[in-house]
Amino acid sequence: MQDFHAQTGQVEHPRRSSSCSIESLAVELPKLRRLLLVAYYFPPQPKAGALRPAYLARYLPDFGWEPTVLTVDYPGDPPRDCHVVRVRQTIKTSKLAKSSWTTTPRHRTKAELLVRGLARSMLYFPDDAVSWLLPARHKAFQLCKETHFDALASTLPPPTAHFVARTVAKGFQLPWLADYRDLWSGPPDPYFERNFGSIRRIVSYAFERWLLKPASALTAPTRAHAKALGQYFRFPDVRVIPNACDLDVWKSLAIGPPPEFSLCYTGTLYPNLRTPKTLFSAVSRLRAIGDPAAKDIRLDFYGENPTFVTQFASNYGITDIVRVHGEVDRLSAMRAQRNAAVLILLLDTDGVIDRVEVANPGSKVLEYAGAGRPILALGSKNNEIRHMLDTTRLGLFASDETSCIGAIRNLHNLFKQGVYRPAVNPSWHPYAPRDLAGDFAAVLDRLTAKKLKYR
Structure with missing residues (x-):
């Protein structure tokens, strides 16, 4: 595998040979379309959420798309086969959330819950990556001025990634694919209110409806996610693209x-x-x-x-x-x-x-x-x-x-008994990373073919 470039610059494509014969010079390879992919979680971050965008970065060139990944700066080297731009997060606001960690939550009055929910909403909205939003937006705009991108994609969580993508979609009128690995604000039920606070959930839901107005397409890993997104944000066709397994x-x-x-x-x-x-x-x-x-x-x-x-x-x-x-x-x-x-x-x-x-x-x-x-x-x-x-x-x-x-x-x-490995069903074949990239590419192809900018 070729080296991954962790700075802004020209991309090398390992699937395209750098050496060519005289005869091949007369044949121009199909031009790759350019994609700006906003992904807060990306290798070398050890989060499971970093895998989905990593698979896209690696395999999208096989389907005619050249991704530039905009991600947060993180210790260690990024993986290979893609162009990665890393942006430093100004404040690690995730530390603010640690005060909520307790094994025995005490009973709170309604007034206390109200104040606590309001404080959470104000301190780190839309999420604890919020201090990455402005630096990432600035770099995204810089990239779009330097390079012609044919489309834009972002993956959530955190919601901050979608906020960055929205400004780019509006600013440069790019078709935007908004991917949801998990939901953010809804549906409105005790599950979300318990974990995010009732005030924050209400505010988040209002912002999310506004947030998605410029989106050209939504994708999600399960039918349940897709149905919820379609119902609560009035998207008629949310594409299901499952999570992949790289064996x-x-x-x-x-x-x-x-x-x-x-x-x-x-x-x-x-x-x-x-x-x-x-x-x-x-x-x-x-x-x-x-x-x-x-x-x-x-x-x-x-x-x-x-x-x-x-x-x-x-x-x-x-x-x-x-x-x-x-x-x-x-x-x-x-x-x-x-x-x-x-x-x-x-x-x-x-x-x-x-x-x-x-x-x-x-x-x-x-x-x-x-x-x-x-x-x-x-x-x-x-x-x-x-x-x-x-x-x-x-x-x-x-x-x-x-x-x-x-x-x-x-x-x-x-x-x-010495049995250490599961007897996996031989007919089970997990969804592969290349399949995931192919399905994303199909959505991007449709958006660019129809010249869908924003709704």
């Missing part, structure tokens, strides 16, 4: 028997939404009854807010078997997954889950799929991931302490 990236990593019965989680946790409560409760119960699985089990957590995990572990009396590693780079996370006996998939387990999130398996399960380890997913009873695991045979599903205990026992028995 090839695992080929360079050796796989062997795990050294211990360790359960590994890599990802982000959210208070009152996605927590290890059910898992820790089950493990604590197994220890209390002296179950053999509890004697062997170890729990590894990789991700932000390690204090949140240790506080939960302390609440359940299992700090001696919980190992917290903090956020690591993607390669280290993949090695940790390969070294584990079981991979933990924590879905939105706490409180009321809305119909959209229930139908959203997310992208983490696809990241785990290539690791070659059984998955233990925890979520609400009717979550789509349960059907997916049953169909693919990638792992087991649990919705409460009792079912989690049963799943851990089953997985421990397999471990003791």
Whole structure:
């Protein structure tokens, strides 16, 4: 693979040979159309949300599109095969949110909730990447003045990426594809109000309707996402483009028997939404009854807010078997997954889950799929991931302490028998990154063919 350029400049295209014969000089290669892709999350960031735009950057040239990726500055080198422009975020406003992390939320009066919701809305609206908005907008305008782009795309979360794209779409009258990996403000139900605050959700919804007016097309990873976007923002045709799974990236990593019965989680946790409560409760119960699985089990957590995990572990009396590693780079996370006996998939387990999130398996399960380890997913009873695991045979599903205990026992028995890899359904073929890029290219082709600027 060729080198990735992390600065503004001319792009090298590894799929087009730089050497050519005299005869080939007379044949002009089809001209690539240029795409400006606004993606806050992009490698080397270890977030699962960085994978979707990374696949686009890598494979869109195969379909006639030359992407320039506008992303946030992040330590480490970007990947390869694309032109990347990184913009420094002026203030790390994500630190403001850490004060909300608590394992035992206290009861608040309506007045307190009102003030708290207003404060959250004002301090970091539309999200904790807001301080990236103006620098990214400035760089985007500079790029558009220097280079002719045929189209524009952005991927959310965070919503800030769409705000940047909107200004570019309006300023340069470019067709804009707005991609949603997750929803932002709606639909209006307790799920969103609990996690974002009622005032913020109302304000966000009003802004989002305004935000999407210049968008030429919307894309989303599931039918539930697409239906919600179409209904609440009056888009007649939201294109479903599923999340992809890149199995090839695992080929360079050796796989062997795990050294211990360790359960590994890599990802982000959210208070009152996605927590290890059910898992820790089950493990604590197994220890209390002296179950053999509890004697062997170890729990590894990789991700932000390690204090949140240790506080939960302390609440359940299992700090001696919980190992917290903090956020690591993607390669280290993949090695940790390969070294584990079981991979933990924590879905939105706490409180009321809305119909959209229930139908959203997310992208983490696809990241785990290539690791070659059984998955233990925890979520609400009717979550789509349960059907997916049953169909693919990638792992087991649990919705409460009792079912989690049963799943851990089953997985421990397999471990003791020397069975370390799931018996994946041979007919299951995940959606590939190149397929994802091809479907995005088809939408972009339609937008540019029809010369759709903005609605």
